[in-house]
Amino acid sequence: MPDEIDPRLEPIREKEGAALMPDRWKVDYLASMGELSRFYIELKENARLMGTRCPACGSVYFWPRSWCHDCYVDCEWVEMPPRGTITIFGRVDISLSEMRTEVPFYQGGVLLEGARYPVIAILKPADPAVLRAGLPVQAEFLPPEERTGRTRDFYFVPEE
Amino acid sequence: MNRVAVVGAGNTAFKARHMDKTFPRLAYEAVRDCLEDAGASPGDVESAVYGIYNDFFEHCAMPDHHVHYLLGLARRPAVRVTTGGATGGYAVRAAFAEVASGLHDVVLVVGVEKVADVSNVFEMVKSITFAADPFFEAHYHGSPAGSYGGAILWHMENYGTTEEDMARVVVKNKGNARNNPDAQSPMELTVEDVLASPTVIYPLKILDHCLNSEGAAAILLAGEEAAGRFARDPVWITGIGASTESGRQAERDDPGSSLFPAVRRSAVAAYAMAGIEDPRSAVKVAEVYDAFSGVEICLYEEFGLCGWGEGARFLREGSASMGGSNPVNPSGGLIGGEHAIGATGVYQVAEVARQVRGVAGARQVPGADIGIAQSMGGARGAYSVTVVLEG
Numbered sequence: 001m002p003d004e005i006d007p008r009l010e011p012i013r014e015k016e017g018a019a020l021m022p023d024r025w026k027v028d029y030l031a032s033m034g035e036l037s038r039f040y041i042e043l044k045e046n047a048r049l050m051g052t053r054c055p056a057c058g059s060v061y062f063w064p065r066s067w068c069h070d071c072y073v074d075c076e077w078v079e080m081p082p083r084g085t086i087t088i089f090g091r092v093d094i095s096l097s098e099m100r101t102e103v104p105f106y107q108g109g110v111l112l113e114g115a116r117y118p119v120i121a122i123l124k125p126a127d128p129a130v131l132r133a134g135l136p137v138q139a140e141f142l143p144p145e146e147r148t149g150r151t152r153d154f155y156f157v158p159e160e
Numbered sequence: 161m162n163r164v165a166v167v168g169a170g171n172t173a174f175k176a177r178h179m180d181k182t183f184p185r186l187a188y189e190a191v192r193d194c195l196e197d198a199g200a201s202p203g204d205v206e207s208a209v210y211g212i213y214n215d216f217f218e219h220c221a222m223p224d225h226h227v228h229y230l231l232g233l234a235r236r237p238a239v240r241v242t243t244g245g246a247t248g249g250y251a252v253r254a255a256f257a258e259v260a261s262g263l264h265d266v267v268l269v270v271g272v273e274k275v276a277d278v279s280n281v282f283e284m285v286k287s288i289t290f291a292a293d294p295f296f297e298a299h300y301h302g303s304p305a306g307s308y309g310g311a312i313l314w315h316m317e318n319y320g321t322t323e324e325d326m327a328r329v330v331v332k333n334k335g336n337a338r339n340n341p342d343a344q345s346p347m348e349l350t351v352e353d354v355l356a357s358p359t360v361i362y363p364l365k366i367l368d369h370c371l372n373s374e375g376a377a378a379i380l381l382a383g384e385e386a387a388g389r390f391a392r393d394p395v396w397i398t399g400i401g402a403s404t405e406s407g408r409q410a411e412r413d414d415p416g417s418s419l420f421p422a423v424r425r426s427a428v429a430a431y432a433m434a435g436i437e438d439p440r441s442a443v444k445v446a447e448v449y450d451a452f453s454g455v456e457i458c459l460y461e462e463f464g465l466c467g468w469g470e471g472a473r474f475l476r477e478g479s480a481s482m483g484g485s486n487p488v489n490p491s492g493g494l495i496g497g498e499h500a501i502g503a504t505g506v507y508q509v510a511e512v513a514r515q516v517r518g519v520a521g522a523r524q525v526p527g528a529d530i531g532i533a534q535s536m537g538g539a540r541g542a543y544s545v546t547v548v549l550e551g
């Protein structure tokens with residue numbers, strides 16, 4: 001909305017005897033993803049899910065982490081299989097987020113094959129009635145022109 | 161370690177909107193009433209700890225130092241604590257540590273929040289979701305309700321807890337709030353009323369949610385020697401436990417039966433410090449973090465007031481109600497009383513201190529000699545503090 005007035009230029013309003021001061025905090029970022037950069041680049045460019053593996057204890061992390069919090073050694077990159085199981089799920093009926101995502105939608109925990117922890121992910125089952133803990137799922141990716149390198153680029157559907 | 165007492169408590173009324181007051185003014189009114197309750201003056205305060213959760217609510221990145229100065233406390237040390245919903249609880253803990261260690265004898269704890277200065281509910285929720293993991297999970301722009309909904313669903317599937325049970329928590333807490341003149345949302349409801357309110361994230365309906373409140377709470381802590389200087393009989397903090405969990409809600413190592421492992425550990429630590437072996441018989445009153453109705457049912461179990469999976473039965477039998485064996489949230493809790501986030505953990509301690517003193521008015525639990533206050537924050541209770549108070 002380019003023609004929207006910046007609230008910081010608006011006059012005060014009066015309500016119930018109080019002065020209401022329009023204000024805004026707006027901070028734009030260009031945040032370096034640093035040592036995690038490969039995750040976002042592989043996701044956007046190649047529709048690959050990259051995790052990491054601890055060379056000491058063998059834990060595989062997805063979301064990737066660059067060091068193992070148990071062993072305090074650096075992890076190495078591994079490509080994750082785009083398959084896993086649902087650990088927990090929920091249906092969102094009212095989206096309170098800024099994105100005003102279309103509702104209802106489903107989200108849940110998905111444990112990728114070999115991973116130590118589940119991640120919270122978007123679920124897009126054709127038939128929501130099939131959702132249950134333990135359900136095998138596979139990742140699908142947005143088409144290349146729609147991917148932005150964010151975790152919204154992929155979602156899970158029941159395995160065929 | 162020095163013994164630590166609550167020697168004064170004060171708070172504002174809690175409202176959806178304090179149109180006529182700024183957040184420093186809310187803090188001042190709570191502190192003024194707290195010092196009056198203690199028979200203390202600002203000059204008695206050696207150090208202050210501020211519980212203010214979210215910079216975005218106060219639209220100020222350092223709200224604490226403006227409040228501290230306006231309270232006339234400049235030149236004395238101050239620190240701000242922010243740990244989500246556990247902000248107030250962790251602020252009490254930080255102040256407790258200052259007194260217990262002997263660093264200071266008299267320390268003020270102030271919790272304040274003015275959430276409705278954010279222009280609408282979408283902006284408010286947005287500012288809360290800025291707490292999500294910024295590298296992966298923030299990309300979903302999720303709602304805080306989602307982080308608790310999964311735990312409640314698990315409880316329903318594994319223990320047979322129902323939406324009616326959750327509605328009973330709402331009926332109880334909104335009903336309790338009718339005895340609390342400072343409560344934001346006293347209501348006489350039926351289970352059917354709750355079930356008929358719109359669903360936000362299944363199984364959570366609008367009425368299952370905690371309130372958004374504006375307000376402030378303050379308590380004055382003193383060491384054993386200093387406590388004698390003040391007007392009130394001291395209420396002793398005999399146990400304080402704190403813990404944390406992963407900030408990513410799905411990443412939890414071996415939580416066992418606990419759905420809120422940080423809560424469980426904070427409770428176990430607080431009970432151990434206070435020498436409480438059987439919480440069912442010892443804990444006469446509890447103010448706990450009912451962020452959502454179903455969460456309170458889980459908390460009965462985490463606090464050992466009943467066994468795993470027995471939370472719904474504990475509630476149905478009336479054990480958590482006024483007149484029951486272990487009344488939970490006589491103030492109305494977060495659902496009926498208030499949830500001015502940074503103030504909540506401080507207010508809970510103030511409330512339990514009043515219960516233990518026997519001055520809680522219409523919401524007094526008879527014979528409440530030992531009580532607990534607990535707050536939690538972050539994704540699905542990633543931070544938790546439990547405080548045990550005794551007369």
Ligand SMILES: [Zn+2]
Nearest residue numbers: 054057068071
């Ligand atoms: Zn390792």
